[in-house]
Amino acid sequence: MTARHHSASHVDNHVDNHTAAAPAHSTPHPAAAPVALQHSSLVCPPEELVWRQRQAASLMATVASAVAGHTLNLLDHWQACLVLTDRDGVVLASYGHQQLLGNDATLLRPGARWREESLGHNAIAETLNAPRANRLPRIALDAHDAECLKGLASASAALLAPASWNSRRGLTPGACEGCLGLICDPYRVRQYSLGMLGVLADDIEQRRLGEALGHDHHLLRLHLNRSQLDSPSAALLAVTPQGQVAAASRRGLQLLAAHLELPPSPDCAEHPADNDSSATRDDLHLLLGQPLARWQLDWEPLAQLDDAECLTLSQHPHFTGYALCGVLPRPRIQARAPATHPTDERTGPLATQAAACHPSLARLHHGDAGWARVCELLARLVNARLPLLLQGETGVGKEEVVKALHQASHRAHQPLVAINCAALPDELVEAELFGYRRGAFTGADPAGREGRLIEANGGRLFLDEIGDMPLHVQARLLRVLQEREVTPLGGGKPQRVDFELVAATHQPLSELVKAGHFRADLYYRLCGASIALPPLRDRQDMAGLSHALLTRLCREQQRELPRITPDFLNRLMQHDWPGNVRELDNVLRLALALCDGPSLEACHVMLSGEFSSASHAQHCAMLPPEKPPLPPLHDLSSAEELQSALDALGGNVSRLARELGISRTTLYKRLGAA
Numbered sequence: 083m084t085a086r087h088h089s090a091s092h093v094d095n096h097v098d099n100h101t102a103a104a105p106a107h108s109t110p111h112p113a114a115a116p117v118a119l120q121h122s123s124l125v126c127p128p129e130e131l132v133w134r135q136r137q138a139a140s141l142m143a144t145v146a147s148a149v150a151g152h153t154l155n156l157l158d159h160w161q162a163c164l165v166l167t168d169r170d171g172v173v174l175a176s177y178g179h180q181q182l183l184g185n186d187a188t189l190l191r192p193g194a195r196w197r198e199e200s201l202g203h204n205a206i207a208e209t210l211n212a213p214r215a216n217r218l219p220r221i222a223l224d225a226h227d228a229e230c231l232k233g234l235a236s237a238s239a240a241l242l243a244p245a246s247w248n249s250r251r252g253l254t255p256g257a258c259e260g261c262l263g264l265i266c267d268p269y270r271v272r273q274y275s276l277g278m279l280g281v282l283a284d285d286i287e288q289r290r291l292g293e294a295l296g297h298d299h300h301l302l303r304l305h306l307n308r309s310q311l312d313s314p315s316a317a318l319l320a321v322t323p324q325g326q327v328a329a330a331s332r333r334g335l336q337l338l339a340a341h342l343e344l345p346p347s348p349d350c351a352e353h354p355a356d357n358d359s360s361a362t363r364d365d366l367h368l369l370l371g372q373p374l375a376r377w378q379l380d381w382e383p384l385a386q387l388d389d390a391e392c393l394t395l396s397q398h399p400h401f402t403g404y405a406l407c408g409v410l411p412r413p414r415i416q417a418r419a420p421a422t423h424p425t426d427e428r429t430g431p432l433a434t435q436a437a438a439c440h441p442s443l444a445r446l447h448h449g450d451a452g453w454a455r456v457c458e459l460l461a462r463l464v465n466a467r468l469p470l471l472l473q474g475e476t477g478v479g480k481e482e483v484v485k486a487l488h489q490a491s492h493r494a495h496q497p498l499v500a501i502n503c504a505a506l507p508d509e510l511v512e513a514e515l516f517g518y519r520r521g522a523f524t525g526a527d528p529a530g531r532e533g534r535l536i537e538a539n540g541g542r543l544f545l546d547e548i549g550d551m552p553l554h555v556q557a558r559l560l561r562v563l564q565e566r567e568v569t570p571l572g573g574g575k576p577q578r579v580d581f582e583l584v585a586a587t588h589q590p591l592s593e594l595v596k597a598g599h600f601r602a603d604l605y606y607r608l609c610g611a612s613i614a615l616p617p618l619r620d621r622q623d624m625a626g627l628s629h630a631l632l633t634r635l636c637r638e639q640q641r642e643l644p645r646i647t648p649d650f651l652n653r654l655m656q657h658d659w660p661g662n663v664r665e666l667d668n669v670l671r672l673a674l675a676l677c678d679g680p681s682l683e684a685c686h687v688m689l690s691g692e693f694s695s696a697s698h699a700q701h702c703a704m705l706p707p708e709k710p711p712l713p714p715l716h717d718l719s720s721a722e723e724l725q726s727a728l729d730a731l732g733g734n735v736s737r738l739a740r741e742l743g744i745s746r747t748t749l750y751k752r753l754g755a756a
């Protein structure tokens with residue numbers, strides 16, 4: 083028996099100690115015939131995905147920052163894939179191994195629908211059917227209906243917004259925000275996956291609580307162990323300035339409930355393994371809105387604690403351990419989701435979040451989890467006085483990042499001096515960087531010249547393509563960075579300089595160091611923090627990014643933004659983008675030039691090389707104005723004939739449907755009838 087066929091057919095609940103999966107308690111799913119996957123019902127159209135990602139942008143940003151680091155390493159190690167879905171079970175972002183499903187990887191990508199109607203039985207659907215009852219992670223083993231999931235485990239945990247109380251509105255129960263799903267080989271990771279999901283869900287819910295209430299509430303953390311006060315295992319309470327409990331994390335609610343000796347809620351009774359989960363209880367009103375004095379916690383000294391101080395509660399009748407109060411929520415990125423219409427950009431709940439962080443950094447984020455992590459890092463480092471090294475392929479947006487970082491920093495009103503080390507001839511690099519005194523060399527400006535490093539004084543120096551800097555200039559630059567003084571060529575008084583430094587390269591700098599082409603000491607000077615910018619082919623925000631670029635182009639060209647059709651986006655998503663965002667920008671520019679009508683269609687996408695190839699005649703904008711003759715619909719009776727007509731239109735399904743006077747769905751059905 084292979085590992086994949088090892089597991090029993092059931093859904094497990096999980097006890098809160100995150101160490102072992104308890105036996106099944108939910109109704110076993112009846113054995114069902116394998117579900118044949120229909121692409122159209124499994125994946126939502128790109129426009130719908132953009133809308134969904136927009137709705138959930140702040141959740142996506144929080145999840146991306148919680149997942150970064152240890153969780154990504156675990157996923158890598160387990161060869162597992164983690165997906166974040168919204169409350170309708172549509173995947174918004176995924177992390178880890180998408181290769182797990184071979185040809186069916188679409189299921190793990192944004193847009194895939196995991197609700198039972200689309201995919202049959204799976205843990206995500208199970209959790210979303212009753213997110214409150216299923217708050218604790220659960221796992222579906224060999225019970226999947228979809229053929230491609232057979233033998234795999236899907237584990238999931240609901241993400242619930244914190245229930246909260248305020249004096250005006252009273253109690254607001256926390257809604258289900260989405261679901262985390264882990265798809266993995268059960269044999270490898272069954273014991274650990276639930277633990278990981280549970281901790282991750284706790285961490286995310288705590289972060290969400292801090293984000294929602296941290297700005298005008300005290301955040302009180304309680305834990306037995308002082309060093310764990312900042313961990314997801316701490317109980318977190320949001321407390322009003324008057325000392326009332328306004329919200330609590332799941333563990334916070336458990337702790338409060340336990341000390342009032344409240345009986346387990348009906349939800350918990352249905353799921354005995356959850357029986358310490360007071361997070362699902364209906365009697366939240368006994369806990370929220372109540373003064374801390376109810377638990378004999380003296381608010382005065384807690385409210386006055388500094389961020390780093392904590393209070394020992396060893397003498398307390400209810401709590402033992404430590405309390406830390408006044409901790410600000412962890413820094414978070416400002417998430418601005420892909421917008422479907424320019425007018426949407428500043429409206430809705432996102433506008434409130436946008437106020438929390440600098441807009442120039444938020445503008446880099448269009449819904450991709452990798453970029454969300456980059457933006458979060460940048461937000462943390464923007465004024466950290468650390469030299470930054472940006473690494474990424476050509477055209478990924480390194481220069482855009484530097485401009486955004488500078489605008490977001492305390493030095494925004496000081497100069498940003500950019501030098502492309504690859505564009506300067508070797509013999510001029512030194513003079514350009516360090517300046518020279520009059521008569522320093524033949525051909526020099528007789529008045530001498532101030533170097534770019536001095537121009538950057540007080541502001542930021544951006545050394546682009548640093549990997550191309552000649553070795554002798556590297557030695558000199560290193561001296562400047564160590565001594566913070568610049569001496570012009572030809573001698574003279576050294577001048578003190580103070581600038582922030584960002585370097586960028588598309589080359590693997592550490593490899594250049596190993597090969598002796600780049601100084602190791604300079605590398606470490608430049609690399610206070612190294613940030614890798616993901617290439618476009620790995621990004622999952624094509625819809626949002628294209629919309630942003632098109633909006634900018636249309637603004638420049640003073641024309642109205644055409645409608646972006648799903649076919650147009652689909653075609654963009656099929657390309658590999660070796661030139662990254664720069665290439666995309668050019669393709670979109672060309673598409674706009676080719677588009678006379680109200681919408682951008684697949685045929686407006688001309689990828690590099692297509693102009694010179696025979697395929698160019700297939701593109702609608704390149705065709706003669708008269709329409710290609712299509713036989714009447716009744717003549718196109720077979721799927722093959724329809725396919726030929728489709729090929730003649732460059733694969734433009736919308737156009738063929740229009741020409742034939744039928745809906746796209748009908749056309750797809752007829753095409754699929756072959």
Ligand SMILES: Nc1ncnc2c1ncn2[C@@H]1O[C@H](COP(=O)(O)OP(=O)(O)OP(=O)(O)O)[C@@H](O)[C@H]1O
Nearest residue numbers: 446475476477478479480481482483588663664667
């Ligand atoms: N996040 C973004 N939003 C809008 N435009 C972007 C973004 N990222 C890149 N671009 C556009 O893509 C093009 C390339 O960006 P940029 O010059 O920053 O890339 P780069 O990584 O510095 O490239 P190179 O390594 O070749 O210098 C530019 O036209 C830029 O305006």
